[in-house]
Amino acid sequence: MGQLVLAKESAVAFFSRGIITALSHESGTIPDDREELQSSGRTEVTVEEELFTGEECRGESEDIALSVVGDTAGALSLCDPHSSSGRDLDPDASKPKQGEALCILSAMVQVAVTPLVSLADEPVKICISGLKPNQLVTIRASLKDDKGFPFHSKAFYRGDAAGEVDLERTEATGGDFQGLLPMGLLWALQSMKPFHRLIKRDIVGSPLQITLDVYDSLQFEPAPASQPVASKVFEKWFVAPGVQRIQIREGRLRGALYLPPGEGPFPGVIDMFGGVGGLVEFRSGLLASRGFASLALAYFGYDDLPRVLNEVDLEYFEEAADFLIKHPKVLGPGVGVIAVSKGAEIALAMATFLKQVKATVWINGLNAMNGTPLRYRDLHMPCIPYSGGEILLTDSGAMDTRYVFGDPRAPEYKDFAFPVEKATGNILFVIGGKDQSCNSKMYADEAMERLKQHGKQNVRILFYPDAGHLIEPPSSPFCCMSTSPGVPLPMMWGGELVAHAKAQEHSWQEIQRFFCLHLGQAITGVCNFPNLTPL
Known part of the structure; x- marks a missing residue:
């Protein structure tokens, strides 16, 4: 030789x-x-x-x-x-x-991700093998959103004596997080574009494609100059095989209906987001994948709907409830609602005034109309005005608006709060204790006190002390601040990475249990939570 x-x-x-x-x-x-x-x-x-x-x-x-x-x-x-x-x-x-x-590709180091294709709310098992004993490595996760903007995260690990790193038993020693966090690389994904939030819009046509790169040294820079010693690409989908998407243009209604595979009937849920506007579908896709017929409902900033929300017409949302109940694959006699932020405000109004609503999941919202009045038939509810003088500007340049909204307990606003004691269905309040968008705990406490005064027990609170405003399905990247349509400065959403991510995991399971319990389980599908007891 x-x-x-x-x-x-x-x-x-x-x-x-x-x-x-x-x-x-x-x-x-x-x-x-x-x-x-x-x-x-x-x-x-x-x-x-x-x-x-x-x-x-x-x-x-x-x-x-x-x-x-x-x-x-x-x-x-x-x-x-x-x-x-x-x-x-x-x-x-x-x-x-x-x-x-x-x-x-170098056989020296191998990356195993199991499964390679999964739903976005499912955990994956990540293992690295072929390292030298006790070797320090950097693992980076990256993806691009629908507009091509990159997101990155990194963590440092030390392999064991066999040259392996198993994220289920190996703690991260540094990087974007520390500790035993198997899904930490997904939680910590952050945009390279400042104040940019990851919202997957095309959930049927493409998954999130996540690349894991392993480097044989500590890499601190956002874009390493050296090449990885091993890589693996895996996919996270927001719709399971067989889930059907139906575009909705029914009368005034605009949205998308997601139906699970099978004949049903399935529990029906209306899904809404907040000030981001438009049509956001990723949560509905996951709900349908879990056995719910989910209507992702737009109410402004989409198609021919108003570009700006100047008034909430509750009859529009009643039409959505009636549409869903009448669908042949929906299990009646009522529907559920899940919503966050401004959408949660509307969801609580639906729970209060619409008999069709049997189960409501309110995520970090208000218990009164703020900034936009509400109209329902002959009822007109004024809004508590914003008080812009109490906006706090953080060091990052984002706005902390938790004290901007009026307090419905104040004498001048006492008639502005929703009479939630009229609700005939059940309500689940999901609260982030470090929500910096609105003081959601105060509003939930006020609603709870009102229900208690009327002897109502159809309510439950999930309180997460260190979670922020945007509590979404599991493995959704933590977003503590981002721009928002119509807002001049970035919004501060708040929360701490690990606590927020764990709140997303726990609340997602509890939300599904809540809907299954109060709307009924699907005859077919994957909404199966054994030994359900009232929440």
Whole structure:
């Protein structure tokens, strides 16, 4: 065999039971006393006092061919010596070109993600193998949203004695988070564009494609210059196979109906978001994947609906409830509502005044109309005006508006709060204690006190002390601030990464249990929560 000659600052690659390993080596040529030795069909190469053994790569020629990637990445791959991409490392071999692509992804380190394709609210198992014992690595997650904006996260891990990192049992030692957080890389995804929120719009046509990259050193910069030693791409979908999407243009109604696979009938849920406007469908897709017929309902800023919400016409939302109840695949006699922020405000009005609403999930909203009056038949409810003088500007440049909205307990506003004691259905309040968009706990407490005064017990609170405003399905990236349509400065949503993410996991399960309990379980589908007891 020819003498092994290495480009300066490259790496030595060797074999051990089919696994390629790399070790940084500063010199250009292995000295004579460290040349390759052949004995009994095995190869031994000694580098800097470390001995590595492996079986020869055999072919018509016994030369070992390696190609180098990058400048100092230390990632090498085994190539066919007779292919155009292979390079014999003999004294006459030319220096590898900078950035030459791997002919085979380095088998040194492997990334396993199980399952590779899953629903967005399902956890995945992430394992790294083939590392050196106790090796420090950086794992980066990245994706691009529908507009092509990149999101990134990173964490540092130390492999065990077997050279493995299992995110279910290996703690992150630093990066964007610390501790034993198997889904932390998804929770921590942040946009490279300031104040940009991840909202998946096209949920039927494409998944979130998430790339995991493993680096054999600590990488602190947002865009590492070196190449990863291993990568894996996996997909998170917001609709399960067989879920049907139906565009809704029924009278005044605008939205999208998601139906689970099967004949049903299924519990029906109206799904709304807040000041972001438009039509947001990702939660409805997941609800349908879990056995609910979910109507993602737009109410401004979409199609021919008003661009700006100047008044809430509750009859529009009553039409949505009637439409859903009458659908042949919806299990009556009532429907549920789930909403956040401004949508939660409207949802509580629906629970109060509409007999069709049997179960309401209110996420970080208000118990009165703020900024927009409400009209329902002969009823006109004025709104509590904003008090812009109490807007707080954070160091990040985002607005903390939790004290902007009026207090319905104030004497001048005492008649503005919804008479929630009239609600015939059940209500679940989901509250983030560090909501910096609105003082949601105060509004939920006020509604609870009003119900208590009237002897009502059809309510439950889920309170998460360190969660923020945007409590969404599990694994949704934590967003503590972002721009919002019609608002001159970014909004501060609040919350702490880990506590918020755990609140999303817990509340999502409780929300499904709540709907199954009070709307009935689907005859077919995947809404199956055994041993349900009243919440």
